[in-house]
Amino acid sequence: MTAAELRSARWFAPDDLRSFGHRSRMMQLGYSEEEFLGRPIVGILSTWSELNSCHGHFPERVENVRRGVLAAGGFPVEMPALSVDESFTKPTSMLYRNLLAMETEEIIRSHPLDGVVLLGGCDKTTPGLVMGAITAGVPMIFLPAGPMLRGHYAGRVLGSGSDAWKYWDERRAGNVTDEEWLGIQGGIARSVGTCMTMGTASTMTAITDALGLTLPGASSIPAADSGHQRMAAECGRRIVDMVWEDLRPEAIITEAAVQNAAKVAMATGCSTNAVVHLIAMARRAGVDLTLDHLDALGRTTPLIANVRPAGKDYLMEDFFYAGGLRALMKQMEAMLDTSALTVTGKTLGDNLEGARVYDDDVIRPLSNPVYAEGSLALLRGNLCPDGAVIKPAACDPKFHVHEGPALVFDSYPEMKKAVEDENLDVTPDHVMVLRNAGPLGGPGFPEWGMLPIPKALIRKGHRDMLRISDARMSGTSYGACVLHVAPESYVGGPLALLRTGDKVRLDLPNRRLDMLVDAAELERRRAAWTPPQPRYERGWGYMFSRHVTQADKGCDFDFLERGFGRAAGEPDIF
Known part of the structure; x- marks a missing residue:
């Protein structure tokens, strides 16, 4: 690459009126040609x-x-x-x-x-x-x-996000005082x-x-x-x-x-x-x-x-x-x-070259891993024909194979209210489900997938249960959370057809997630399903809603992916 071939030379190098204007404006900013030209x-x-x-x-x-x-x-x-x-x-x-x-x-x-x-x-x-x-x-x-x-409070090392979720559950259980909560708040991100x-x-x-x-x-x-x-x-x-x-x-x-x-x-x-x-x-x-x-x-x-x-x-x-x-x-x-x-x-x-490990408990050898397989697993089944994701290493292994009745929520506010009800009819075997939280339903694919454990279970000492959603969750989160269910419920994906009480089965070794509902019944439910109203009718949200792809495709806009059409290329300068 030579100075004459620089991309910026197309703006500044020619002896024409347009480039005169460009150079003049750089001088207006206080720069001489020697500083930027070439x-x-x-x-x-x-x-x-x-x-x-x-x-x-x-x-x-x-x-x-x-x-x-x-x-x-x-x-x-x-x-x-x-x-x-x-x-x-x-x-x-x-x-x-x-x-x-x-x-x-x-x-x-x-x-x-x-x-x-x-x-x-x-x-x-x-x-x-x-x-x-x-x-x-x-x-x-x-x-x-x-x-x-690192975060610190009262002799404890705190991890941002992860410990926020942990101590919030303990606060809901009555195990963290107001003073401790304020101290954690000030020490977790310092x-x-x-x-x-x-x-x-x-x-x-x-x-x-x-x-x-x-x-x-x-x-x-x-x-x-x-x-x-x-x-x-x-x-x-x-x-x-x-x-x-x-x-x-x-x-x-x-x-x-x-x-x-x-x-x-x-x-x-x-x-x-x-x-x-x-x-x-x-x-x-x-x-x-x-x-x-x-x-x-x-x-x-x-x-x-x-x-x-x-x-x-x-x-x-x-x-x-x-x-x-x-x-x-x-x-x-x-x-x-x-x-x-x-x-x-x-x-x-x-x-x-020259890189080395200085603490082999922090960075383990391949022969002594934290978890034998990678941290993510991708699921398919009649609840997620286009895929879903779970983080097996961050959840209790007893949920790797689990079957239980669904407890379905159609919105985040509905779910948030229910989990604070100490009389909620829920057991540790239930599968909590949040829908209408995907790319279009959220809107925007919010980090709602780590559904709070119901207070009725928190008070009894439970800290994990199987949860499913078409939402994302914070990377600092943990637990038996199945996420990114695709297609999302908002566009009529199978999650939209699930009802409270339906049996749901997760089989992580075989990478399956299914609702145990008769196919004919699912067809009846699909025929009765009606699409929700659009979240946006103008502005950025309108553009987002009409062009975002589903989770399994990366949620980019369809018109920005390669192969959609001819790129504009370099701007003409005249």
Whole structure:
């Protein structure tokens, strides 16, 4: 790549009126031609906002990246992108993942950017940024936000999300005082950064790392560690070299890289959300990843990261000290395609040289896994003909094969009210079911799938039961939860036909989920079913409702997937 071949040169180099205007406006911003003309222009896409606590350090990281870009001879420009925070966005941040993906793609396409550094981490920002950058096709490198420090309260180590659910149940049981609850509230998230359990944020940054889109091992560095600042500056230096090398995502995100990422996800005890996001990312790159592919990998990939919630003892800070993702990948190197290219310009195998495990209880050897198979299993049956997902390692094994009567709820408010009723007619054998919570029914596929254990059972000491929904759940959650039932009930999937009292059977070893209802009866129910009213009649929700795909296809928009139609290509400049 030469200076004349830079993408940005189409904006700035010609001796014509349009380029005169571009150069003039750069001078208006206080820059001379020597600073930007003929240099790689690097967009720093930051998903910072004052309501995104996970990304509270991004203004500083932008400056770290900026100094790296300048040191390597590039010209950095910060470009704000939608901050899809997990904590405050309602009804769910998943409703806006595709909006971030579209914005990322269009920011890159419409501006004179030769390469981009993507700053994300809070759950949906990672796939949203990566999906958009894949389609835009310029050199890119992902800078993960990094996990927060361990939580602490009263001598106890707390894991964000996971311990919130745990202690909330204990509070409902009357075992946690108001003072203790306030102390847990203040101690569970005590620094910038994403959840320090192996929730969706750590899962997705690990997947992006394993895809070869980050600097090696970058996903493991805690947000508050000074190494995170140095990594950010290195991202700035490296992206300039990637521009000159013309190293684009299409050369990195291959079928081999996707297979590597899926195996690493299984070995980490990944969030169930990995299924939806990895499928969407792969499909953007033209790799046909399916639920069946993921299930096959899950059956042969042991879980070796002993990190909560699938692991029992440790958090992401411990994982980093034990060697981080590079050490985990080194441990399973024989299972990976080490010839896969990465953003370093080197292969995965090159990047793993010298990696080692410093604590083999945190990162287990393949011969001593936390769980013999991967952390996810994909189900099919007459309740989920297009699939459903469960996290076997994070639930009580007694539910791996279970049959019981359904207790069905049509909405989250209905369910929430019922579980607080101490006189609810429910037993530990019941199967709680929430429907109308999928991509369209939620709307937006909210994280409602970890249905609360009814107070009537909590008071008797029960802490798990089989739960089924077409919703997602937080990656920090745990329990016998079957999720992502597809097709969802809102569009007439079989879950819409289930009634309270019907027997439901889960057979995890055989990957089956069925309602034990006569086929003729199901046909009668289907004939009587009426579609619900649309959730949206205007705006973003209207677009989302008409174009989002189901969970098994990654919930991308149909018109953004490869093969839908001819891409617009580069904008004309005149």
